Amino acid sequence: MTEVTARRIAEALAEVRGESVRYPTLEQQAVIEADPAEPALVVAGAGSGKTETMANRVLWLVANRHLKPAEVLGLTFTRKAAGELAERIRTRLAELHTAGLAPDDHDLFDAPEISTYNSFASTVFRDNALVLGRDGDGVVLGEAAAWQLARNVVVRSTDPRLEQLDKRLESVVEATLQIARGIADNDADPERIRAIGRRFAGLPELPLGGTAEYASDVERMREIAQLELLVDLAREYDEAKRLRGAVDFADQVVLALHAVRARPAAVEELRARFRVVLLDEYQDTSVVQTDLLAELFAGTPVTAVGDPNQSIYGWRGASASNLREFRPRFRRRDGHPATRFTLSTSWRNGTRILDAANTLVGASTGEGAEVPTLEARPGASEFGVDSIYPETVTEEAAAVARWLRQRLDESRVRTGRPASAALLLRARKTQPYFLDAMREAGVPYHVLGVGGLLAEPEIADLVSALRVLDDPDAGLELLRLLAGARWRIGVADLDQLREVAGWLGRHDSAESGILSDELQQRIRESVAGDEGGSIVDALEFVGRAAEGHRALEGFSAEGLARLRAAATTFDRLRSRTGLELPELLVLVARELRLDIEIAANETRTAGRRTSTRCSTRSRGT
Numbered sequence: 001m002t003e004v005t006a007r008r009i010a011e012a013l014a015e016v017r018g019e020s021v022r023y024p025t026l027e028q029q030a031v032i033e034a035d036p037a038e039p040a041l042v043v044a045g046a047g048s049g050k051t052e053t054m055a056n057r058v059l060w061l062v063a064n065r066h067l068k069p070a071e072v073l074g075l076t077f078t079r080k081a082a083g084e085l086a087e088r089i090r091t092r093l094a095e096l097h098t099a100g101l102a103p104d105d106h107d108l109f110d111a112p113e114i115s116t117y118n119s120f121a122s123t124v125f126r127d128n129a130l131v132l133g134r135d136g137d138g139v140v141l142g143e144a145a146a147w148q149l150a151r152n153v154v155v156r157s158t159d160p161r162l163e164q165l166d167k168r169l170e171s172v173v174e175a176t177l178q179i180a181r182g183i184a185d186n187d188a189d190p191e192r193i194r195a196i197g198r199r200f201a202g203l204p205e206l207p208l209g210g211t212a213e214y215a216s217d218v219e220r221m222r223e224i225a226q227l228e229l230l231v232d233l234a235r236e237y238d239e240a241k242r243l244r245g246a247v248d249f250a251d252q253v254v255l256a257l258h259a260v261r262a263r264p265a266a267v268e269e270l271r272a273r274f275r276v277v278l279l280d281e282y283q284d285t286s287v288v289q290t291d292l293l294a295e296l297f298a299g300t301p302v303t304a305v306g307d308p309n310q311s312i313y314g315w316r317g318a319s320a321s322n323l324r325e326f327r328p329r330f331r332r333r334d335g336h337p338a339t340r341f342t343l344s345t346s347w348r349n350g351t352r353i354l355d356a357a358n359t360l361v362g363a364s365t366g367e368g369a370e371v372p373t374l375e376a377r378p379g380a381s382e383f384g385v386d387s388i389y390p391e392t393v394t395e396e397a398a399a400v401a402r403w404l405r406q407r408l409d410e411s412r413v414r415t416g417r418p419a420s421a422a423l424l425l426r427a428r429k430t431q432p433y434f435l436d437a438m439r440e441a442g443v444p445y446h447v448l449g450v451g452g453l454l455a456e457p458e459i460a461d462l463v464s465a466l467r468v469l470d471d472p473d474a475g476l477e478l479l480r481l482l483a484g485a486r487w488r489i490g491v492a493d494l495d496q497l498r499e500v501a502g503w504l505g506r507h508d509s510a511e512s513g514i515l516s517d518e519l520q521q522r523i524r525e526s527v528a529g530d531e532g533g534s535i536v537d538a539l540e541f542v543g544r545a546a547e548g549h550r551a552l553e554g555f556s557a558e559g560l561a562r563l564r565a566a567a568t569t570f571d572r573l574r575s576r577t578g579l580e581l582p583e584l585l586v587l588v589a590r591e592l593r594l595d596i597e598i599a600a601n602e603t604r605t606a607g608r609r610t611s612t613r614c615s616t617r618s619r620g621t
């Protein structure tokens, strides 16, 4: 049988689609036609056709009868990316079939297994959980449930070290979760981390030579010394999960690793099922993910694709060294490190944009040597890059909005049609400045993604109300609503409400008689005690308190009436929280009169098509 080359496949697909041929570059061709029995690493920049090349590699493998599509395992990070890759491969396999290049016995329903790293690990864990004495069908805790459980652990902890910790409850819960996840993501030994904490604990006591110079270092040493306590809390959190038969996302990967180490047959089964493995966005895999993949697939034909300059999960145990370590870990059959390929043609950017991007990337990471410098595709555009150096973000936003206005107007005059543009932001927190500036400059926009939606005032109100219904600590959210258009309660009355909250906090723990003096004292001093008391509880109290109650004295008459009305509204809503979420949302929106506000506000763009898209992208150039 003569080999079906990557170029031949490109021609066949173009013919089926009735389009001009998009030949692979020589670099792409080398990856697509690489030895099907050997591992490979592809280091490639943004928009250099990584996904395209992976999809074409599957076609080449199938067309040349190296394997059937179902024998390919493809892993990537997000469900969206997995869906896109699966769809690209599925469509192309169908085109390959139409072009007559698929093997005769090709089954159109036979598709590769494309999934996310997490869900793959979850399946491996579930299938092999028994070997670890765990329940494979246990609950998987989402973000919110994990937080709630960790919070319970911290609040219930009687550890005396918590008293000395000068931290808010939220910070301790967050740190406990981070340590628990850090241990899981790195498959770290908790004892070693505790030992680091112990080593640092004594340092601040050493004589410092009488200068204040080390103050910030001492502060840091104290933080590190807290590791012991946090590791202990993290262990209690793990124990709490175990008792409930629950796991969180990070656990699934480390448990999958432990399970396959304990059960070599699991490795054999997966190797027999998947003859070729494609790993996308490899730069973002965590230490434990790479350990799991190596345990399962080292020595088999694994192709990893990655770009160290697009790494976004550094905080989670991912490191660019994952890419460097791939080749020695996934060796060829002759014992040599996996072959390294590069892709260096950018298919997305014009020449001058690329020049600017290459300069910036080279300057900021110092890792340019590892990633090939991207070159523009033949016929790439020559649009220039403008730069400005404003002093404040407000000035920057105004300049950007003016620039956009001008370009959009020019384009409309030139083409006779409205044009569209994309605005990418560095950080979500600057988004409101840019939206204001665009409104001011008359540039219609549509914010993409949930982040943008959350910035819309009505949605922020809706989310705030849901928090208030669920969480007695959602004081800020409640204040936002009380001060907002629905109840318009003034500062003096809000301040009085805060007073009531404080009074209630002191009163409750003193009057309840349930807690011992010692425990009350400890709660006050510890992280769990919140001196301010709960504003949410205070509003409930104001709603319930009898006319003339001492605690109601400081409110204005009008303020009190509105607060009581608000309390009734939240009471009513609280009694309906058992509803399905969409119904509850409609109800809350109606009670807050947000539906009227949206209808009355002309500038709201939600659901309407407008010309400028605004998003905070996390990857790519």
Ligand SMILES: Nc1ncnc2c1ncn2[C@@H]1O[C@H](COP(=O)(O)OP(=O)(O)OP(=O)(O)O)[C@@H](O)[C@H]1O
Pocket: 022, 023, 024, 025, 028, 044, 045, 046, 047, 048, 049, 050, 051, 052, 053, 347, 348, 620
């Ligand atoms: N040889 C080629 N000829 C023409 N177009 C190509 C070629 N290779 C890739 N492209 C196109 O370039 C664009 C970018 O490709 P792709 O999405 O695969 O890049 P990527 O490297 O995966 O991107 P990212 O860095 O965002 O992950 C796509 O529209 C793709 O169809």
